[in-house]
Each structure stands twice: as C-alpha cells, then as structure tokens.
Amino acid sequence: MKHWFAVAILTMTAATPAWAEWTVDALMQQLARHPTGQARFTETKTIAMLDAPVVSSGTLFYGPPNRLEKNTLKPKPESMILERERLTVVRDGKKHELRLNQYPEVTSIVEAVRGTLMGNQALLRQYYGLQLSGxxxxxxxxxxxxxERTQRWVTQIxxxxxRxxxxxxxxxxxxGDRSLMAIESDQ
Known part of the structure; x- marks a missing residue:
C-alpha cells in the first residue's frame, strides 16, 4: 500500500504542466489574452517642488492592440488618447497632438504600458530590462x-x-518625482 502511495505522488508531480512555472513568458501569455477593457484609476503624483501630492482620478480604456485612453475627471477634466503612434491630449479645451517617433523618451514610457497590456515581451525588451517576482x-x-536617454527621465517602472x-x-x-496609479477594473 505504501508503494502505491509513493507511485501516485510521483505520478502527480511528473504530471504538473510546464505552464505552472511563473516566468516573464507565462505572464506575457496571460496579459496577451486580456480583451478590451475599461477601468477606474486614482493617480498620486509626488513632485519635489510641491508641498503635497497631486491626486487625480478618472477612467482608462484599452482597445488592443494600439488604443489607450486616460480620461481624468478630477481634479479637472483632461483626456489623453494614444492611437498607434499619435498621442492626443485635450486640456483646458485645447487639443495638442504628438507623434511619438519625435519624442523617444515619451515613446519608451508609453511602450512600457502598451507592451505590458499587449503581453508583448519583445516590445518591452526593446526599451527595458525585465525582472518578475511573485x-x-x-x-x-x-x-x-x-x-541612457530614457534613464535621464525614468529610473524604473x-x-x-x-493573473x-x-x-x-x-x-x-x-x-526623484514619482507617480503611483492604482487601477480598479470594471470587469
């Protein structure tokens, strides 16, 4: 009877699927399966020149693979829409457009978020070293x-x-400034 139990345990261990190992590859596969989504956010920016953090909130929208929207509702309305290589910002009733290829520093930060949402490890590795824990x-x-160009702006994301x-x-x-965005999914 003891022999049967040992064989059963060995069989169960050997039958553990390869995907059970948690790696950057496994995370990217999970993220790539994420559909279009909407969420609420609260962002706290700590800026050295200010006495208190700046807190904003609103909604986020992701439409794979290339559309991101950040609609700030508080403390005052603002929208940022990223579609492919164009970033459109509407603030105080004025519309501003940027072509990402003209601003490599901005591109690397945008691709950190977009690459993670898409589960695109190759895109992320163009700009960043990746380290996964948990x-x-x-x-x-x-x-x-x-x-070096990105390092002048950002030390880490x-x-x-x-899941x-x-x-x-x-x-x-x-x-030394930092931003922390907490995201709460509507799904």
Missing part, C-alpha cells in the same frame, strides 16, 4: 530602462497585478 496570483514586473489584470503602475523618475 506568483500568478500576485506578481510584480520591474522595468529598468535599457538606454514597477507594474503589479493579479492577467494590472493593479498598479508606479513610475520612478530620475529627478
């Missing part, structure tokens, strides 16, 4: 800029979540 149920991905959902994005800037 488990599928509670993970943290650290993106460290690979080139820390993205955490559960295929992102729950926070923290950006640590080279000047």
């Amino acid at each position: 488990s599928e149920a509670n993970w943290r991905l650290v993106l460290t800029p690979a080139d 820390l993205i955490s979540g559960k 295929n959902m992102i729950s926070t994005i923290e950006t640590l800037q080279a000047d």
Whole structure:
C-alpha cells in the first residue's frame, strides 16, 4: 500500500504542466489574452517642488492592440488618447497632438504600458530590462530602462497585478518625482 502511495505522488508531480512555472513568458501569455477593457484609476503624483501630492482620478480604456485612453475627471477634466503612434491630449479645451517617433523618451514610457497590456515581451525588451517576482496570483514586473536617454527621465517602472489584470503602475523618475496609479477594473 505504501508503494502505491509513493507511485501516485510521483505520478502527480511528473504530471504538473510546464505552464505552472511563473516566468516573464507565462505572464506575457496571460496579459496577451486580456480583451478590451475599461477601468477606474486614482493617480498620486509626488513632485519635489510641491508641498503635497497631486491626486487625480478618472477612467482608462484599452482597445488592443494600439488604443489607450486616460480620461481624468478630477481634479479637472483632461483626456489623453494614444492611437498607434499619435498621442492626443485635450486640456483646458485645447487639443495638442504628438507623434511619438519625435519624442523617444515619451515613446519608451508609453511602450512600457502598451507592451505590458499587449503581453508583448519583445516590445518591452526593446526599451527595458525585465525582472518578475511573485506568483500568478500576485506578481510584480520591474522595468529598468535599457538606454541612457530614457534613464535621464525614468529610473524604473514597477507594474503589479493579479493573473492577467494590472493593479498598479508606479513610475520612478530620475529627478526623484514619482507617480503611483492604482487601477480598479470594471470587469
């Protein structure tokens, strides 16, 4: 009887699927399966020149693979829409457009978010070194800029979540300022 139990345990261990290992590849596969989504956010920006953090809130929308929208509702309305390589910002009734290829520093930060949402590891590795910790149920991905130009703006981007959902994005800037966005999915 003891022999049967040992054989059963060995069989169960050997039958553990290869995908059970939590790696950057496994995380990217999970994230790539995430459909179009909408969420609420609260962003806290800590800026050295200000006495108190700046807190904003609103909604986010992701339409794979190339559309991101950030609609700030408080403290005052503002929208940012990223579609392919064009970033449109509407603030105080004025519309501003940027072509990302003209601003490599901005591009690298945008691609950190877009690449993570798409589960596109190759895109992320163009700009960042990746380090994953935790488990599928509670993970943290650290993106460290690979080139000097981006390092002048950002020291790290820390993205955490559960399974295929992102729950926070923290950006640590080279000047000591930081931004922490908490995301609450509507799904």
